[in-house]
Amino acid sequence: MIVYNSPLISRNLMYTSKQKESKTENNLSHAQRNMTKCPTGMKMGIYNGVPFCSLIQDHQSWGASVEKNKKVNFKIATFSDAKNVSVELKAKGEEPKIIPLKNKGEGVFQSTVNPDVAKAGDRYRFLIDREGKKIEKVRDPYSMKQDSLSQWSIIYDHNDYDWKDTTWMKNKNDAKISRRANAENHLKPISDLKIYEAHIGTMTDEGSFEAAKKQLDKIAKDKKFNAVEFMPVENTYGYNWGYDGVDKFAPNHTMGDPDKLKELIDHAHSLNLNVIMDMVPNHLGPDIPDLQNAGPYTDGTNAFGYKMNYERCDNKYVREYISNAALNWATNYHCDGLRLDMTKFMDSDFTMKQIVAELNYHSPDTFLIAEDGRDNDARVTRPFSNQEKYENQHEHCAFIGKIANNQVSLENLGFDSEWDFPFHKQIASSVLGSWDGRYRNMENLDYAVKHSGMRVKYPMSHDEIGNIDGTRLVSKLFQKEMNLFYDVEGDTPAQKGQRTAHASHNVVKSLLTGRLDDMNSTERQKFYRSNHIKKNLDINVIKDAYERSIKQHRLAVGMTYSVPGPKMIFQGDEEGNQSYFKFFRKFSTGYEKYLEDKGYEPGEKAFLDSKLNSVKVADKYKHYISETAKYTEDLNNIMAENPALESGVVVNTVTHPLSELHATHCKKDKNEIFSISNFKNEAYYKDYGIQFPRGKWVEISNTDDKKYGGSGDFKNDVIISDGKKTSDLSIPEYGMIYFKKVD
Secondary structure, eight states: OOOOSSOOOSSSSOOOHHHHHOOOOOHHHHHHHHHTTOOTTOOSSSBTTBOOOOOHHHHTTSEEEEOTTSOEEEEEEOOTTEEEEEEEEEOTTSOOEEEEOEEEETTEEEEEEOTTTOOTTOEEEEEEEETTSOOEEEOOTTOSOOSSSSSOEEOOOTTSOOOOOHHHHTTOOTTOBOTTOOTTTOOBOGGGOEEEEEOHHHHSSSOSHHHHHHHHHHHHHHTOOSEEEEOOOEEOSSSOOSTTOSEEEEEOTTTOOHHHHHHHHHHHHHTTOEEEEEEOOSOBOSOOHHHHHHSSOEEEEOSSSEEEOSSSTTOHHHHHHHHHHHHIIIIISOOSEEEETTGGGGOOHHHHHHHHHHHHHHSTTOEEEEOOOSSSOHHHHOOOOGGGOOOSHHHHHHHHHHHHTTOSOSSOOOOSEEBOHHHHHHHHHHHHSEETTEEOOHHHHHHHHHTOTTOBBOSOOHHHHHTTTSOOHHHHHHHHHHTGGGGBOOSSHHHHHHHHHHHHHHHHHHHHTTHHHHOOHHHHHHHHHHTTBOSOOOHHHHHHHHHHHHHHHHHHHHHHTTSSSOEEEETTGGGTOOOOOOOOOOOSSOTHHHHHHHSSOTTHHHHHHTOTTOSOOOGGGHHHHHHHHHHHHHHHHHHHHOGGGTTOEEEEEEEETTTTEEEEEEEETTEEEEEEEEOSSOOEEEEEEEEOOSEEEEEEEETTOGGGTOOSTTOOOOEEESSSEEEEEEEOTTOEEEEEEOO
């Protein structure tokens, strides 16, 4: 049993178990209740009974939009009781000037000016005059470029960047993944996704968009993945994972300007890599006084921060705002897919459906993945009905109008996929023994396999690594293998859990860097005591435990690839990287909670510890890295060569609870794969009986293969099955075997 110092949390702000398990309330009744509470002049959904809809140019017209003729269109949605709104413009070397905007009604103010008045690079802010209130000076909610946490935004021209990915965007490259993939257009479906989840700030030493190109080169060269998912790059102002974004349209200025992000995405496409952008629709970070003052964008707080106003008074342009944020990444930045963070905490399934509807119409190739967290609620990925798939502008507008007025079904939110929480949790509990309140149980694992569908499978994401103690799966497995919790000092179980996690990481790190080998007995004893370990650990025992941990890590990855649908690996886990991935938001106050619960301060030191190359592996141990990387590469190749593991179905499973063994039979047309996973520290040499599907089967992957550092003793000859139990199978401890039907 693994003991952790705190319950699993899902970002930087902890929420209670009650909140975590609560169901999202019925959005229609929620909206109906609040319609009666709106003061005079403030409305829900449709304004004046006129459905809202617009062309893509109109979606892109908000903020300070530079048109192709270089005129600048200033447009803001503010409070519906605003009397006047102006733009204060500050060009370099010139005196500030005020530009009045025209009142378009419903709190919308807009004016277009010539290039000699405003141009790209000029700074600007909005001045909002409301009856009986002081004039608010706010930065643009739609700001496309920010270089500081100030009221001033920077005009940015999306027309200036010279894209090189024309072939890709015209669907002339069959490496592109599209929600409209079919046999005629030769594009790849979402089920083919092999995702590398990455954080720009830590994937390279420089932490910039420019430097990330080098890592993409490596990913493309190794041919392990066909997509990279960037954790949010919304501007956060400080060390951050990106989930506390306050500028939903402006890339993080510490990583580079908008052009540099476009260059990175352009480069990815040149390498045949699809790009998925992670965006955060469920909350805003703490540095948002401007957005609160700019209009009715917020509605109190939720478990993560400031809640967006999707369901109360004057919500129309707030829903439009987040839909436009999604369109921004898809159209202005050429992202192939979007991943929406913790959508259930939007508390607005109507807004979820509106985002999907707008993307499906205006950017129909862009696929949408939800991190929803409602235990695979089928409504999230149930597609739109034929009556909701509009190609006609008028019909699309009418549909958006119905959504805005909460007059559509919420039984089909239309996302193309979602993160498979239940599957991940069963994989983690199966290798770790326990995880997030779940214990190893082959029947529960079997249920998760059978009900996964086309959801994104992964052994661990940034959440599971970073939100508990910042340690990788291998370190967590090492802790279990060494039973280290009982050898660590601590005044409370929570403190012992925290110390055990970091002691496990430090022991594994010292082993891989060669430092442990170089220590004499006195130095080792001092090292153990500095990590609160009460006894001296035998270095050979440490090495054996680490090797078993690596085997189980590969088993978890192998099990992830054994079920049809998209797959995802967090940066570094493809090779068993042992760098921390801590939560590293910069706090001015309040960080003491993290110091107490996690054992580290979540600022610059935590950020530097989380750099991907922070653990320098000694030459004598590099084979573990290369062998694990080779295994991941081979799994991706197996997936690419076998449609059964992409868009197939789970035909049947075999579960042996006492042996802690599970097998999965997948099929797509004539392609069939049978995989066997052994979660027990017990090997079977030509003496294990398991029911194979009928046919002739050849082994195509075995974690005991010598190229993965195994013995090679557990290789299996051709299996010819009549559908009954086969009793001469060899299975390595903590092993994973793939068979392919050849006849």
